[in-house]
Amino acid sequence: MMMVVGKKVEELIARLAQKARAAGIHLILATQRPSVNVITGLIKANIPTRIAFQVSSKVDSRTILDQMGAEHLLGQGDMLYLPPGSGVPRRVHGAFVADEEVHRVVEFVKQQGAPQYLDMHLQQGDEGIAAQAIGGESDGEQDSLYDAAVAFVIEKQRVSVSMIQRQFSIGYNRAARIVEAMEKAGVVSSMASNGSRKVLVSKEY
Structure with a gap:
């Protein structure tokens, strides 16, 4: 994909x-x-956590772990485990688990208690969901970060939701609403078939 x-x-x-x-x-x-x-x-x-099994080259090892080593593994579950916050991988061995064992474990966990669901989201109905969607679309321009985000994309002359996320340390939904508000205001173009947008306002503006 x-x-x-x-x-x-x-x-x-x-x-x-x-x-x-x-x-x-x-x-x-x-x-x-x-x-x-x-x-x-x-x-x-x-x-942050990565596991590499045996690979064919040093380049593949560096792609996964940012360092060499996985090309020397023996296969059959031999692997390098890189825990979060660590730059040194650990060599461990993964056990083989058959499908039957997985099914037995899942069945055991299911028997430990009844599931607890939050029904309030299911009870909203289509009207409540639609109202939330309409309300969410109009919040972008009122966002306290909107003006700063507009100035940022005009300065950089490029825009994406992930770029706004990284710059302002906010979640995807909030960043997406800000970008959509920019589109409505004519600051950026609509999304192209490849997912990209253009900034329509020049720096001189």
């Missing part, structure tokens, strides 16, 4: 990783192609 769609999927994966970390969800991503086109800098920045 990364090879076909690229930038748009990269931003969605980064957003999912950020949301998962904030919600306490363990997100596991895997690839058989450890190239810089797949494991990008943005994805690596949001995935």
Whole structure:
């Protein structure tokens, strides 16, 4: 998917990783192609824990772990584990778990208690969801960061939701509302088929 769609999927994966970390969800991503086109800098920045199995070259090892070593692994579960906050990977061995074992564990966990759901979101109905969507679209220009974000994109002459996120340390939804408000105000163009936008206001403005 990364090879076909690229930038748009990269931003969605980064957003999912950020949301998962904030919600306490363990997100596991895997690839058989450890190239810089797949494991990008943005994805690596949001995935602090990494595991590398045996790879064919030093370049592949550096792409995953930012250092060599995985090309010397023996296979059959032999791997290097890089914990968050550490620059030194640990050599560990992954155990083989059959599908039947996974099913038994899941069944055991399910028997420990009944699920507890938050029904308030399900009870809103389509009207409540639509009202929230309409309300959310009009909040961007009233955002306290809107003017600063406009000045920032005019200065840089480029814009994206992830760029606003990084610059102002805000969440995806808030940044997306600000960019949408810029589009309505004529500061930036609508989204092109490849997911990009153009800044329509020059620096001299």
